[in-house]
Amino acid sequence: MNDLADYANQLLAGALVTIELALTSLLFGLLLGLAAAWAKLAPSPWLRHPVTLLSNVLRGIPEFLIILIFYFGLSNFLADHFDGAIEISPFFGGVFALSIIFAAYSSEVFRGAFLEVGRGQLEAGQAYGLNRFQLFCFIRLPLAWRTALPSLNNMWQSLLKDTSLISVVGLEDMLRKAQIGAQYTKQPFLFYAAVALVYLLLLAASNPLFGALEKSANKGFR
């Protein structure tokens, strides 16, 4: 157990990287997912079909493989075109890949949630004289957000767990730190079990947060 205490600082630093990676990817993933959902619902077939196809293809490929493709693909691309002047860090590569994965899945949820918004609600908004932008911000988005939240909670849980995959391309996240500790102390079980516990705690801690979000999104509904 003393070995674990020696590495506690390292593991904690790793846990922070894990949380940062997950939150940054969540932010970009949500924005990208919303944009993709908008494209999937666009009247123009030139926008609708390519985005739908891309999202369907991405959802058929293992997350791990997507991470490898985007991370190494981006590295190779930058190396070929900028002669190594620009390199991407595992953190940036991780955010890039995880956001795209999150967007591929969440765009489908957002698309469904936007379709759920009742016509009457939008007409009421129009009757109040809201313009298209206001209609989106005050009527369409909050109502869709409410329908989407339970699925987004599931996706956030997958995202947090998927951050562990970035350790394979060299990010010093919690799992990578545990690997290093396990190698030096020859106590792999102890270290991996400790990391598993932290993941459990992080996921358990995010549940009440989503509960509060759902409660506030359901204001005005019975």
Added chain:
Amino acid sequence: MLYDYLGFAFEHGQELLDGLWITLKLLALSSLGGFLLALPLAVARVSPNRTVAALARGYSALFRGTPLLVQIFILYYGFSQFEAVRNSPAWFVLADAFNCALLALTLNIAAYMAEDLRAGIIGVPHGEKEAALAYGMGRCGSYLHIILPRAIGIAAPALGNEVVSQLKASALASVITVLEVTGVARRFSAQSYSTDPLIVAGLLYVAVTLLLSLLARLAERRINCHQPR
């Protein structure tokens, strides 16, 4: 670009097919084993006995709340820490990368399928449970003949989705050196400094995913064929 992909696929077709075979073996065996494990877990989950229900809930929470990669590491690297494990018959499974990945995938999907089946059991109409009682069936008989078959039908779409997800989860076996599709692609990618093998592997997964979704929908219809629509 397309030419590169096709060229790669033809040149290393044999290795890719070998990898695909291992991926499908992992998928089929872990899905089947996970389903058989999920049945008793789901029944335990709705058990009136609080201890049994709590144990089953704990199992699900543990496997659904931690990354699969960590589970694989614990099984493959973690248990080797204990000499008692190394000397036990369990070492036969844990020492081999394929067996270890298979075990992790099986235990993992069982947790997810148990939750789906639990929802299915709860969703069985009350009248059908009463009908079983009226026929004089005990708890065991009614589960075996009435509740579980019906629950499997109700949970079928969710179970199908778990199998499709499992195809994607099986890619993680490559991290502990199993040469399934992703493992083969990673090896070629490292040799050639190119992402083409990874992309070809990705397209292969998309094709298998499409095929699996189709099979799942057919199976679902077959299981529920006696239900009025």
